[in-house]
Amino acid sequence: MRASDTIFALSSGALPSGVAVIRISGPGAFDICASVAGHVPEPRRAQLLTLRGRDNTAIDQALVLTFRGPASFTGEDCVEFHLHGGRAVIRAMLDLLSSFADTRHAEAGEFTRRAFENGKLDLVEAEGLSDVIVAETEMQRRLAMEQASGHLSKLYEGWAKALTHARAMIEAELDFSDEEDIPGSVSETIWQSVEEITESIRRHLAGSRTGEIIRDGYQVVIAGPPNAGKSSLLNALAKRDIAIVTDVAGTTRDVLEVHLDIGGYAVRLYDTAGLRETDDTVELEGVRRARALLETADLVLSLADMSGEEDAEIFPDRDCLKIGTKADLFSGQQKADAFDLVLSSQSGEGMDRLIAAISDRLAERVAGASLSLPVRQRQTDYLRQALGALEEASSARALSPELPSESLRRAAESLGRITGRVDVEDLLDVIFSSFCVGK
Numbered sequence: 001m002r003a004s005d006t007i008f009a010l011s012s013g014a015l016p017s018g019v020a021v022i023r024i025s026g027p028g029a030f031d032i033c034a035s036v037a038g039h040v041p042e043p044r045r046a047q048l049l050t051l052r053g054r055d056n057t058a059i060d061q062a063l064v065l066t067f068r069g070p071a072s073f074t075g076e077d078c079v080e081f082h083l084h085g086g087r088a089v090i091r092a093m094l095d096l097l098s099s100f101a102d103t104r105h106a107e108a109g110e111f112t113r114r115a116f117e118n119g120k121l122d123l124v125e126a127e128g129l130s131d132v133i134v135a136e137t138e139m140q141r142r143l144a145m146e147q148a149s150g151h152l153s154k155l156y157e158g159w160a161k162a163l164t165h166a167r168a169m170i171e172a173e174l175d176f177s178d179e180e181d182i183p184g185s186v187s188e189t190i191w192q193s194v195e196e197i198t199e200s201i202r203r204h205l206a207g208s209r210t211g212e213i214i215r216d217g218y219q220v221v222i223a224g225p226p227n228a229g230k231s232s233l234l235n236a237l238a239k240r241d242i243a244i245v246t247d248v249a250g251t252t253r254d255v256l257e258v259h260l261d262i263g264g265y266a267v268r269l270y271d272t273a274g275l276r277e278t279d280d281t282v283e284l285e286g287v288r289r290a291r292a293l294l295e296t297a298d299l300v301l302s303l304a305d306m307s308g309e310e311d312a313e314i315f316p317d318r319d320c321l322k323i324g325t326k327a328d329l330f331s332g333q334q335k336a337d338a339f340d341l342v343l344s345s346q347s348g349e350g351m352d353r354l355i356a357a358i359s360d361r362l363a364e365r366v367a368g369a370s371l372s373l374p375v376r377q378r379q380t381d382y383l384r385q386a387l388g389a390l391e392e393a394s395s396a397r398a399l400s401p402e403l404p405s406e407s408l409r410r411a412a413e414s415l416g417r418i419t420g421r422v423d424v425e426d427l428l429d430v431i432f433s434s435f436c437v438g439k
């Protein structure tokens with residue numbers, strides 16, 4: 001892989017499609033355009049041209065759009081062919097492009113990586129863009145847009161800059177410490193601003209779980225004894241026949257997952273094996289997996305058949321809704337009082353109330369939160385590092401004046417790594433390889 005290559009990829013979605021966009025970026029982009037389209041349109045003005053292969057036969061009529069570097073997404077010369085989205089059309093074009101010298105198909109995220117390397121965006125913005133593309137719900141989209149917008153980057157850069165300034169002041173004070181004319185209050189003011197930043201990072205980190213819930217989804221786990229109607233509930237909520245339902249106790253063994261959109265939030269709903277003592281090796285493994293998932297659930301839907309003897313189990317340390325199932329078979333009132341709500345997957349009774357209840361719990365956790373949140377492990381790891389270094393700086397302050405300076409340097413460096421301002425070369429392969437091809 002060479003950074004000087006000209007790269008190309010289909011940047012639009014699955015084929016066939018009405019229109020498909022092939023994007024080319026790099027030093028050879030304009031020469032390729034001249035060769036294929038017979039002409040390089042004026043930058044940023046789309047032009048309808050016939051694209052021709054090596055033997056001069058027409059491949060397609062396309063809109064051609066050019067960007068002259070550095071005024072482009074990647075910062076390099078870019079050319080876009082907006083073609084008809086037929087499989088053979090795109091294949092012919094991609095084959096033709098790969099025949100040019102020093103020109104190759106782009107790797108996942110390589111356009112965005114070049115944009116990063118050319119200073120068009122920082123790592124937080126790049127990660128935000130990648131999230132914009134995979135966002136499935138309205139709140140995922142908004143959170144991703146916040147990351148892509150640069151607000152968060154400004155916050156981190158601001159903290160890093162203030163810490164670097166504080167360090168410079170502290171070091172200046174060390175240099176002049178023998179002299180009388182450095183006012184003692186300078187040091188006080190500096191330490192106050194360091195404390196304020198420490199507190200801001202602590203508060204910012206406290207929102208990381210909220211960020212994760214919005215980005216990765218709120219985990220709702222359906223649990224309960226065999227035959228309680230767990231799989232039936234999953235199917236009803238997903239409005240699809242996903243899980244096998246039978247009257248045999250112990251039907252479900254694997255964990256099944258569906259993605260729901262509840263009020264714009266991503267919800268990951270899981271169906272699990274019925275919880276009971278068993279000697280069956282396969283079922284035992286199912287129960288083990290169910291219990292493991294229950295450890296991390298944001299919300300447990302604890303089901304029990306209303307017509308049975310058992311109450312819904314309570315899962316300590318977990319947010320939990322006790323749900324009575326098969327309400328269509330049961331008409332007594334007393335029994336319903338043992339549950340937070342009762343429903344029937346078969347008749348649909350109570351399903352709206354369940355969705356409203358999940359939505360309420362979710363709102364309690366995340367609603368009203370600012371979307372200026374850390375969302376990725378990579379980001380929270382560096383924030384924690386920065387916080388740790390700042391706490392060290394603060395406690396070292398009384399011991400020796402040289403110590404805090406080094407801790408402040410490390411804190412600023414950790415913050416710099418989040419945006420990629422501080423050297424992160426070793427991370428780039430990992431970060432960008434998770435992006436879409438063509439992005």
Ligand SMILES: Nc1nc2c(c(=O)[nH]1)N(C=O)[C@@H](CNc1ccc(C(=O)N[C@@H](CCC(=O)O)C(=O)O)cc1)CN2
Nearest residue numbers: 011021023065067070071072073074075080120129439
């Ligand atoms: N056809 C097409 N649509 C697209 C993109 C694209 O590359 N091609 N994008 C790609 O992801 C997104 C738009 N993002 C873009 C970001 C910057 C520039 C650009 O030319 N930037 C220049 C000039 C800025 C300006 O004139 O304001 C620059 O930053 O210098 C273009 C697209 C979404 N839609």
Ligand SMILES: Nc1nc2c(ncn2[C@@H]2O[C@H](COP(=O)(O)OP(=O)(O)OP(=O)(O)O)[C@@H](O)[C@H]2O)c(=O)[nH]1
Nearest residue numbers: 226227228229230231232247250251252274345346
């Ligand atoms: N009448 C009625 N029957 C239901 C309802 N929900 C589930 N059942 C029946 O109850 C039985 C068990 O349903 P499942 O959804 O497979 O139960 P489960 O909790 O997934 O069971 P396991 O996977 O074995 O743990 C099946 O025969 C379903 O048709 C309901 O709302 N009303």
Ligand SMILES: [Mg+2]
Nearest residue numbers: 230231251252
């Ligand atoms: Mg089941």
